[in-house]
Amino acid sequence: MLKTSDYITRLREAIMHYDADEATKVAKEALKAGVDPVEAIEKGIAVGIREMGERFQRFEIFLPHLVMASDATTDAMEVLVAAIPEDRIGLVKRGRIVVGTVEGDLHDLGKNVVVMMLKSAGFEVFDLGKDVRTEVLVERAQELDADLIAVSSLMTTTRPYQRELVEELVRLGLRDRIKVLVGGGPVTREWAEEIGADGYGRDAVEGIAEAKRLLGVDE
Amino acid sequence: MIELIEVAERARTGPRLEEKKWNLTLFRKMQELIKEYDLSSRGVEEFINTDDHLADDAFEAALDFIVDVGAYCITTNRVIHFDEEEVRKAVREAPDQVLMGEGIDARVFKQGIVDGCKPININPGHHAPFTEDLGPLVAKNFAQIPRTDFIEGFNFPIVDGRDVYDQPLEAYAAIREVAWMREGVRKAGRPGLAIVLYPISTRASSLIAPMNPKLGLRPTDGLLMSTLPDVKVEYDHITTAIVFSNYGYFAVNGSFGMAGGFCGGPEGAMIEGIVRPIIGYIAYGDSLHYTGVEHLAYVMGERIVLHPVNWARSVVFQALSRNTNMIYMEWNITCSELCTETGLLENALRSIEATVNGAALYAPRVSRARMNAGQTPVEPEFMIEVSDATVKAKLKREEAGKILQQIADRLKGRSPEKGKTIQECYDLVKHKPSNEYQEIYRKVKKDLVDLGLEFQYT
Numbered sequence: 001m002l003k004t005s006d007y008i009t010r011l012r013e014a015i016m017h018y019d020a021d022e023a024t025k026v027a028k029e030a031l032k033a034g035v036d037p038v039e040a041i042e043k044g045i046a047v048g049i050r051e052m053g054e055r056f057q058r059f060e061i062f063l064p065h066l067v068m069a070s071d072a073t074t075d076a077m078e079v080l081v082a083a084i085p086e087d088r089i090g091l092v093k094r095g096r097i098v099v100g101t102v103e104g105d106l107h108d109l110g111k112n113v114v115v116m117m118l119k120s121a122g123f124e125v126f127d128l129g130k131d132v133r134t135e136v137l138v139e140r141a142q143e144l145d146a147d148l149i150a151v152s153s154l155m156t157t158t159r160p161y162q163r164e165l166v167e168e169l170v171r172l173g174l175r176d177r178i179k180v181l182v183g184g185g186p187v188t189r190e191w192a193e194e195i196g197a198d199g200y201g202r203d204a205v206e207g208i209a210e211a212k213r214l215l216g217v218d219e
Numbered sequence: 220m221i222e223l224i225e226v227a228e229r230a231r232t233g234p235r236l237e238e239k240k241w242n243l244t245l246f247r248k249m250q251e252l253i254k255e256y257d258l259s260s261r262g263v264e265e266f267i268n269t270d271d272h273l274a275d276d277a278f279e280a281a282l283d284f285i286v287d288v289g290a291y292c293i294t295t296n297r298v299i300h301f302d303e304e305e306v307r308k309a310v311r312e313a314p315d316q317v318l319m320g321e322g323i324d325a326r327v328f329k330q331g332i333v334d335g336c337k338p339i340n341i342n343p344g345h346h347a348p349f350t351e352d353l354g355p356l357v358a359k360n361f362a363q364i365p366r367t368d369f370i371e372g373f374n375f376p377i378v379d380g381r382d383v384y385d386q387p388l389e390a391y392a393a394i395r396e397v398a399w400m401r402e403g404v405r406k407a408g409r410p411g412l413a414i415v416l417y418p419i420s421t422r423a424s425s426l427i428a429p430m431n432p433k434l435g436l437r438p439t440d441g442l443l444m445s446t447l448p449d450v451k452v453e454y455d456h457i458t459t460a461i462v463f464s465n466y467g468y469f470a471v472n473g474s475f476g477m478a479g480g481f482c483g484g485p486e487g488a489m490i491e492g493i494v495r496p497i498i499g500y501i502a503y504g505d506s507l508h509y510t511g512v513e514h515l516a517y518v519m520g521e522r523i524v525l526h527p528v529n530w531a532r533s534v535v536f537q538a539l540s541r542n543t544n545m546i547y548m549e550w551n552i553t554c555s556e557l558c559t560e561t562g563l564l565e566n567a568l569r570s571i572e573a574t575v576n577g578a579a580l581y582a583p584r585v586s587r588a589r590m591n592a593g594q595t596p597v598e599p600e601f602m603i604e605v606s607d608a609t610v611k612a613k614l615k616r617e618e619a620g621k622i623l624q625q626i627a628d629r630l631k632g633r634s635p636e637k638g639k640t641i642q643e644c645y646d647l648v649k650h651k652p653s654n655e656y657q658e659i660y661r662k663v664k665k666d667l668v669d670l671g672l673e674f675q676y677t
């Protein structure tokens with residue numbers, strides 16, 4: 001008979017070997033064996049994906065590895081979250097974030113890094129891609145009931161769309177509900193303050209710290 | 220060559236694929252090819268590759284990639300396929316030289332030679348951010364550098380006091396950019412010097428806007444039209460390519476592989492660095508390619524990452540040299556900022572490396588450049604001096620690799636150095652660096668002399 005800690009180790013390893021099938025299988029087995037899904041997520045999956053994020057930060061692994069590890073995470077999470085009773089769901093939900101690069105901007109390397117790092121920090125992330133119009137960002141955030149929109153802009157010529165996003169949220173009366181986090185090459189803390197964004201990250205690591213602060217996640 | 224309109228058609232009708240799936244397919248195929256052709260950098264100590272077979276294998280791996288996987292159009296989310304014969308034919312037909320500029324300022328830009336010990340072609344700069352007040356003056360200063368073959372435009376956030384933002388202003392800004400460049404080359408006494416449009420944005424409207432033989436871009440000028448990382452292309456560029464190629468303009472392609480991205484590590488980036496020039500030629504008609512391999516952390520200005528990235532870059536250059544006519548260049552980016560010793564050391568390393576690998580040298584710049592702090596004429600002057608000294612010393616790959624190793628030792632453990640803006644370290648009216656920058660220049664040059672380089676002027 002396997003112990004809880006065995007399932008947790010296997011889950012962590014499945015994530016670290018980018019093995020979505022194995023992660024899903026172990027998640028199911030763990031539930032059957034009576035493992036607490038919250039514990040399986042926190043000690044197994046979250047630890048595995050966080051470690052992958054750190055490895056990426058040290059450039060030991062690359063973007064595709066992070067994508068595959070996070071796919072495995074998503075699959076296993078689906079199984080485990082479904083088994084968590086309503087009143088305990090708050091324990092594993094860290095917030096929903098919509099991410100995109102603004103209109104006219106095709107630079108997505110930085111955005112991709114931010115997406116993956118946010119996922120590895122346990123947020124539920126919806127990546128809308130690059131060259132995303134302001135209306136689309138807002139619409140999707142509404143549909144998904146997102147807590148935060150994180151936008152990337154790599155050019156001075158596209159940075160003004162970040163201002164447009166804040167203005168659009170104000171216009172629609174959504175500003176109190178949806179927070180805005182900005183980043184990218186020409187973006188600075190001063191710019192973030194000037195346009196009334198809630199947070200700014202010079203890099204992905206700062207971005208995660210800001211997202212945690214804005215969504216009240218403490219560790 | 221496959222016609223551009225045929226490429227457009229395939230981009231519109233090819234098989235649909237989600238972008239995320241493309242990214243992972245690309246990664247997996249790169250991993251497979253690295254194994255199949257045994258392209259691992261593990262255990263390689265050289266800074267410059269000396270194994271010709273490996274360069275040829277890398278080239279074959281790149282062709283396999285194009286034939287088996289193709290390119291991806293992000294506008295239509297479709298895959299564009301090419302058959303082997305089309306690709307081999309394109310590689311054979313790509314021009315090995317481009318005639319650019321007019322009158323006595325006209326130049327021939329050619330493919331260099333590995334171990335050729337010959338002076339290489341030069342683009343001294345821009346492709347960096349400046350404010351509009353510096354526009355024509357900066358262009359004049361770069362055009363004054365004698366070895367210049369063409370100069371490229373730059374980007375600016377404000378034009379006529381207004382934010383450059385959205386289509387109308389982008390088109391207007393593109394027109395102003397070229398006007399400033401033309402004024403600059405005239406003021407430098409070289410009105411015929413070729414200019415390359417640096418896109419203010421990549422919408423077709425703003426790329427086509429400055430095309431005007433009298434006041435804007437002439438057919439002997441060019442424009443930057445880069446393929447996207449992860450072997451992706453887009454409609455605006457295909458449209459623009461159809462227009463420009465009809466009138467004879469040349470086009471430049473930024474096509475290095477990014478280690479750390481979806482292609483994986485340096486080896487995957489190496490394959491991508493060969494694939495993208497070929498795709499750039501086929502899909503956009505690009506004829507000059509700044510390619511090779513860069514590292515995510517280096518481009519972000521976070522960390523000076525050298526070996527095995529240098530090695531992978533040299534494989535790309537050698538593969539293109541040995542198997543194609545294509546004109547390839549190395550982008551001389553530095554993590555460290557202007558007016559720093561580290562910056563010039565990084566620059567020297569790339570200048571030697573490019574020359575020995577037969578790569579033309581392209582737009583030295585701080586990798587994550589701040590406004591008015593991306594470049595001065597000092598870096599290209601230095602780059603040219605070092606390149607010419609490499610030629611004079613008749614350095615071949617092996618010896619050059621050892622010198623790179625020594626420069627790398629000097630850079631070891633150093634973080635990227637913060638530096639100055641152009642106004643703080645260069646007098647654009649007198650065309651002269653500050654005393655501080657001159658001192659640093661002399662010091663680094665002396666250091667290189669100690670390593671065995673021989674400069675024409677001391």
Ligand code: B12
Binds near residue numbers: 104207
């Ligand atoms: C690679 C690159 C490209 C690639 C883009 C590939 C891609 N798929 O992303 C290509 C070649 C296609 C390209 C094209 C262009 N580019 Co470009 N490009 C760059 C370059 C060299 C690096 C950017 C990069 O990917 N860095 C690596 C990533 C990981 O870093 P990052 O993006 O900075 O992201 C980090 C942080 O900023 C932060 N971050 C980013 N987003 C967010 C979001 C949030 C919410 C948070 C918290 C944090 C955060 O975290 C990230 C990870 O730590 C920069 C110069 C530079 N060094 O920055 C120019 C640069 C951005 N490009 C520029 C330009 C002008 C262009 C072009 C118009 C012209 C051209 N070069 O052809 C086109 C425009 C295409 C378009 N319509 O968007 C200019 C922009 C100038 C300006 N106006 O401000 C730059 C600054 C170069 C310059 N001249 O100085 N480019």
